[in-house]
Amino acid sequence: MVSGTEQGGRRRKWRRRLIIGGVLVAMLLLVVAFLLPWLLKRYIEEHSEEWIHRKVRIERIILNPFTFTYAVSGVTVHEPGSDQVFVSWDNIRVKVDLWKAFRRNDWHFHHVRIVRPYVRIAQHKDRFNFSDLLELGGSEPKDSATSAPVRFSLEDIRLADGRVVYAADLLKEPAGITDLDAACTRITGESTRMDFDLSFALAQGGALKGGFMIDTEHAVYAIDAGLTGFALPQLLPYLQDLMHTNALTGLVDLDLHLRDSWVASDGLAVRADLGLRDLGVTDANGEPLVGIRSARVKLDTLDARSDRFDLTSVAVDGFSTRFQLWPDGSDTWSRALKLDTMAAGGDTTAVLTASSDNIFVMLADWIRTLGRDLVANEYNADSLAITNAELVFEDHTPERPFRYVLNDMVVRSSRMNSGGDSLRLGASATLNGRGQLSSSFAFDPQNLKNVDAMLQVSDLALADLDAYGRWYAAHPLEEGTLDYMGRTRIADGRLNSANHLRARGMQVGKKIDAHDPGIVVLPLRLGVSLLKDVKGDIDLDIPVEGDINDPKFKPWPIVWKVVKNLVVKAATAPGRMLVRAVGGGDANELDKVRFEPLETTLGKEQRRTLEQLAKGLKAKPDVDVALVPLGDQQQELEALAAFEVKKTFLGYTGALVAVDSARINALSTRDSSFVGYLNERSPTTVGQGEHQRCVALLGGGTLQSRCVEMEQARQKAVRNFLLSQGLAEDRFTIRQGTVEETRGYVGKPSYRLIFDAGAKALDRAGPSAR
Numbered sequence: 067m068v069s070g071t072e073q074g075g076r077r078r079k080w081r082r083r084l085i086i087g088g089v090l091v092a093m094l095l096l097v098v099a100f101l102l103p104w105l106l107k108r109y110i111e112e113h114s115e116e117w118i119h120r121k122v123r124i125e126r127i128i129l130n131p132f133t134f135t136y137a138v139s140g141v142t143v144h145e146p147g148s149d150q151v152f153v154s155w156d157n158i159r160v161k162v163d164l165w166k167a168f169r170r171n172d173w174h175f176h177h178v179r180i181v182r183p184y185v186r187i188a189q190h191k192d193r194f195n196f197s198d199l200l201e202l203g204g205s206e207p208k209d210s211a212t213s214a215p216v217r218f219s220l221e222d223i224r225l226a227d228g229r230v231v232y233a234a235d236l237l238k239e240p241a242g243i244t245d246l247d248a249a250c251t252r253i254t255g256e257s258t259r260m261d262f263d264l265s266f267a268l269a270q271g272g273a274l275k276g277g278f279m280i281d282t283e284h285a286v287y288a289i290d291a292g293l294t295g296f297a298l299p300q301l302l303p304y305l306q307d308l309m310h311t312n313a314l315t316g317l318v319d320l321d322l323h324l325r326d327s328w329v330a331s332d333g334l335a336v337r338a339d340l341g342l343r344d345l346g347v348t349d350a351n352g353e354p355l356v357g358i359r360s361a362r363v364k365l366d367t368l369d370a371r372s373d374r375f376d377l378t379s380v381a382v383d384g385f386s387t388r389f390q391l392w393p394d395g396s397d398t399w400s401r402a403l404k405l406d407t408m409a410a411g412g413d414t415t416a417v418l419t420a421s422s423d424n425i426f427v428m429l430a431d432w433i434r435t436l437g438r439d440l441v442a443n444e445y446n447a448d449s450l451a452i453t454n455a456e457l458v459f460e461d462h463t464p465e466r467p468f469r470y471v472l473n474d475m476v477v478r479s480s481r482m483n484s485g486g487d488s489l490r491l492g493a494s495a496t497l498n499g500r501g502q503l504s505s506s507f508a509f510d511p512q513n514l515k516n517v518d519a520m521l522q523v524s525d526l527a528l529a530d531l532d533a534y535g536r537w538y539a540a541h542p543l544e545e546g547t548l549d550y551m552g553r554t555r556i557a558d559g560r561l562n563s564a565n566h567l568r569a570r571g572m573q574v575g576k577k578i579d580a581h582d583p584g585i586v587v588l589p590l591r592l593g594v595s596l597l598k599d600v601k602g603d604i605d606l607d608i609p610v611e612g613d614i615n616d617p618k619f620k621p622w623p624i625v626w627k628v629v630k631n632l633v634v635k636a637a638t639a640p641g642r643m644l645v646r647a648v649g650g651g652d653a654n655e656l657d658k659v660r661f662e663p664l665e666t667t668l669g670k671e672q673r674r675t676l677e678q679l680a681k682g683l684k685a686k687p688d689v690d691v692a693l694v695p696l697g698d699q700q701q702e703l704e705a706l707a708a709f710e711v712k713k714t715f716l717g718y719t720g721a722l723v724a725v726d727s728a729r730i731n732a733l734s735t736r737d738s739s740f741v742g743y744l745n746e747r748s749p750t751t752v753g754q755g756e757h758q759r760c761v762a763l764l765g766g767g768t769l770q771s772r773c774v775e776m777e778q779a780r781q782k783a784v785r786n787f788l789l790s791q792g793l794a795e796d797r798f799t800i801r802q803g804t805v806e807e808t809r810g811y812v813g814k815p816s817y818r819l820i821f822d823a824g825a826k827a828l829d830r831a832g833p834s835a836r
Contacts, residue, residue: 103127118199119146134161145195152195156182173218180225189234219254236423238303242269258283271297285329293320307420309402312352316345334370349402359384377447388458394753450479462755464537465580465736470530471498500810501526515559515614523550528572529813537582541590542575559615569604580734593633606632659693659784659817663705666779668787676784679819680791693784693817694803695777702815703769707760708735715743780815
């Protein structure tokens with residue numbers, strides 16, 4: 067038997083062994099917690115370039131077996147042979163029970179924290195700056211030994227304050243994101259679905275926040291995200307591949323809900339709300355080209371599986387653009403777009419020069435592919451609205467530039483759907499600040515050869531069309547307004563159109579010699595005079611019928627033929643027309659005092675008008691009058707520039723006599739010798755309109771001063787003549803007009819007569835010019 071003494075000795079021996087073992091385990095754990103991380107840090111830093119060809123620096127490694135926490139802090143990985151940072155982070159921390167993981171082959175990581183990570187991704191062609199890392203170990207033989215399946219999971223994953231920089235050949239400059247925050251509840255080998263919450267800011271403007279899902283087993287992904295304040299200027303380099311521009315402004319907002327499959331072609335389902343604010347695009351000279359104050363597109367449903375397309379609304383406010391035509395055949399957009407001419411089968415086609423990797427080209431290709439693959443059997447669109455739009459049109463092909471503005475434009479549509487029997491559109495606009503346009507259209511969505519349309523134009527100032535009247539009709543359009551009412555119906559391709567024209571107070575000047583050489587000059591002045599009724603109006607009803615299925619049928623040449631025939635008949639049978647035209651006198655002389663451009667002295671017509679004005683005011687002592695200066699200042703400035711340059715070209719110096727001025731005015735700015743003179747004196751302006759070239763040659767400041775002096779001389783001549791007729795000075799004033807008094811009145815210099823009772827005419831619209 068073992069004595070008690072021996073048993074006590076054994077117990078003390080085991081106690082000592084346990085104490086020693088505990089101390090050794092504690093020392094081992096301490097080594098693992100403190101010494102091993104330091105050794106591991108040194109070892110990694112010393113061998114990193116040998117392993118991955120990159121320098122690695124680590125501030126601290128934490129291996130805490132007591133709290134099951136493991137972390138690596140202050141890590142920086144450089145690019146091969148460079149001090150440029152490839153990857154870095156402040157801290158990566160994870161908790162895991164390694165003993166349980168090794169024992170059960172179940173790796174459960176949780177409380178994963180990644181703080182301030184940074185990644186720089188560089189792409190050249192199909193290679194990335196990490197492609198060599200993916201290829202490491204690629205030639206090693208695979209271990210064919212059967213092993214037990216490894217289970218793993220990551221839970222409670224958080225990434226905070228991350229940054230990513232991406233540089234590639236197809237990018238004009240590196241793209242970057244900042245303030246990257248991401249979260250994922252669970253990633254596990256037992257499930258192929260992963261859900262993420264993500265938010266970040268774009269380095270060049272914009273922020274994104276949303277949720278993302280990917281399921282590799284079912285080959286689907288989903289996005290529920292909102293992009294706010296995306297700054298369009300960062301896309302300027304790509305737009306410059308397509309067109310000559312030096313500025314792009316605006317912000318984009320997008321609320322996107324998308325689900326798609328990278329395997330099934332019918333897996334796409336989208337719901338989106340796209341907003342655009344303060345869009346602006348300039349041309350190469352910095353002049354505004356396109357602008358949109360705001361736009362919004364709401365897509366309710368786009369479902370490839372059910373072939374359904376539901377568009378809730380499209381709303382555009384404040385759209386503006388300009389369009390210019392030039393004598394060389396070019397226009398605003400042909401000059402702005404970067405086009406290349408391609409020949410195929412004897413035909414030439416202009417195509418954009420941008421490469422296929424341009425962002426805008428890729429987006430257009432994606433939309434084109436989507437439109438080709440998705441053929442909607444059912445579609446709906448609740449509304450289309452374009453409001454406060456403006457179009458500025460300039461035509462420099464006539465000798466005198468033509469300028470016209472359509473503003474306050476509104477276009478609205480009714481609800482569109484695949485089962486509906488008609489689509490209705492309504493549009494309206496203000497014409498050059500005065501006239502009004504309104505229209506309505508109804509289309510059959512199933513047959514576009516069924517149309518019902520109405521177009522109405524009222525109070526269109528004919529003087530606004532003077533440049534076209536001179537060039538294409540060889541007659542100035544001096545006064546008057548035009549009203550138009552048209553109703554057109556097309557049924558199965560058969561057109562029936564009723565058109566009514568009414569010209570009020572139309573005044574046409576004498577035939578001029580500077581006009582389009584290809585036109586047939588009609589006796590327009592005489593014809594218009596004879597077509598007027600006793601009220602001075604012209605009323606024309608022009609019916610048009612035909613079959614639009616016939617490629618030879620063109621309605622507008624028919625309208626022009628009718629008008630031309632009426633004018634010719636009136637001019638060739640004046641006796642008949644005079645019988646119809648017998649009526650009262652012409653009151654237009656007391657509407658304006660009219661001058662020719664550059665004219666500063668009173669001629670016969672001005673004296674007659676002013677004499678009648680003075681007599682009328684003497685007979686009506688309670689009526690006063692204000693003479694409001696009118697006219698297109700830019701037009702007179704260009705006319706002055708052309709006159710002075712032609713004067714120099716013809717060799718005139720000093721004072722001019724009437725015959726000299728007549729010779730200068732008779733010389734066309736399109737005269738080949740004069741154009742050659744301009745080319746010699748101002749070669750940098752070749753391609754611009756001749757009047758513009760003359761302004762550039764003399765300088766706008768000097769010409770502006772001359773125009774002011776001419777206006778002052780005209781006012782002085784008018785004032786002195788009225789006083790010489792015995793009209794009291796307090797009976798009239800020459801003053802600037804209000805917006806209402808001058809709106810839509812442009813063209814030659816003139817003074818509009820504004821009559822009023824007593825002193826009201828003198829006090830309205832600001833100080834007198836007397």
